Amino acid sequence: KQxxxxxxxxxxxxxxxxxxxxxxxxxxAIYNLQWFRQDPGKGxxxxxxxxxxxxxxxxxxxxxxxxxxxGRSTLYIAASQPGDSATYLCAVRLNYGGxxxxxxxxxxxxxxxxx
Amino acid sequence: NAGVTQTPKxxxxxxxxxxxxxxxxxxxxxxxxxxxxxxxMGLRLIYYSASxxxxxxxxxxxxxxxxxxxxxxxxxxxxxxxxxxxxxxFCASSMGGVRNQPQHFGDGTRLSIL
Numbered sequence: 001k002q003x004x005x006x007x008x009x010x011x012x013x014x015x016x017x018x019x020x021x022x023x024x025x026x027x028x029a030i031y032n033l034q035w036f037r038q039d040p041g042k043g044x045x046x047x048x049x050x051x052x053x054x055x056x057x058x059x060x061x062x063x064x065x066x067x068x069x070x071g072r073s074t075l076y077i078a079a080s081q082p083g084d085s086a087t088y089l090c091a092v093r094l095n096y097g098g099x100x101x102x103x104x105x106x107x108x109x110x111x112x113x114x115x
Numbered sequence: 116n117a118g119v120t121q122t123p124k125x126x127x128x129x130x131x132x133x134x135x136x137x138x139x140x141x142x143x144x145x146x147x148x149x150x151x152x153x154x155x156m157g158l159r160l161i162y163y164s165a166s167x168x169x170x171x172x173x174x175x176x177x178x179x180x181x182x183x184x185x186x187x188x189x190x191x192x193x194x195x196x197x198x199x200x201x202x203x204x205f206c207a208s209s210m211g212g213v214r215n216q217p218q219h220f221g222d223g224t225r226l227s228i229l
Contacts, residue, residue, distance in 0.1 A: 004157075032215055043119070043205055043220035044158075051215050089158070102173060103148075103218060105158040 006106035021075040023090035119221035136191040138206030146211030147189035151202040
């Protein structure tokens with residue numbers, strides 16, 4: 001059974017620092033991996049989606065990498081800002097189980113960026 | 116842009132009551148999903164609908180039913196609510212068909228069962 005783990009569960013950094021969030025998964029048979037942001041009391045906002053054939057995706061100050069063979073992904077946030085404070089979730093889409101597959105989520109990393 | 120709209124945003128029920136959570140999307144997406152989010156458990160898929168007219172069970176379907184009313188709307192029904200169903204429920208949608216499409220989420224329904 002696919003399991004997705006995110007470490008650390010919480011992270012507090014000063015403004016301006018570069019940081020890395022980690023995501024690991026147990027089964028490398030994934031179709032893609034998606035990083036989401038969740039603000040308190042809100043839904044999930046998709047940040048980046050990496051296909052299994054890709055190594056990384058970039059959007060602004062965010063860079064996500066994928067190493068499928070080792071079952072790991074990282075989300076790099078450059079020059080962090082207080083507005084980046086949120087919970088970050090990674091999810092893998094299975095490569096089996098029907099044409100839609102399921103998203104399997106990690107429990108998230110709660111990021112706090114202090115001014 | 117409305118995206119995915121869920122109603123209601125909050126609800127308190129008594130054990131044994133029934134209720135339907137509503138979800139509508141305006142992005143012309145084919146696929147829709149219902150998740151629940153619980154502390155320490157993460158998000159788990161309850162049911163999904165790959166396309167209009169089809170529904171399938173996810174990881175935690177027991178105690179729930181769904182209806183894909185049309186392409187826009189996907190509802191989740193609790194026939195006899197139990198305290199274990201206290202959770203935050205999220206609806207999501209995606210293009211479907213092509214798997215490398217992100218899922219878009221609503222803001223959730225916070226449901227408490229007393």
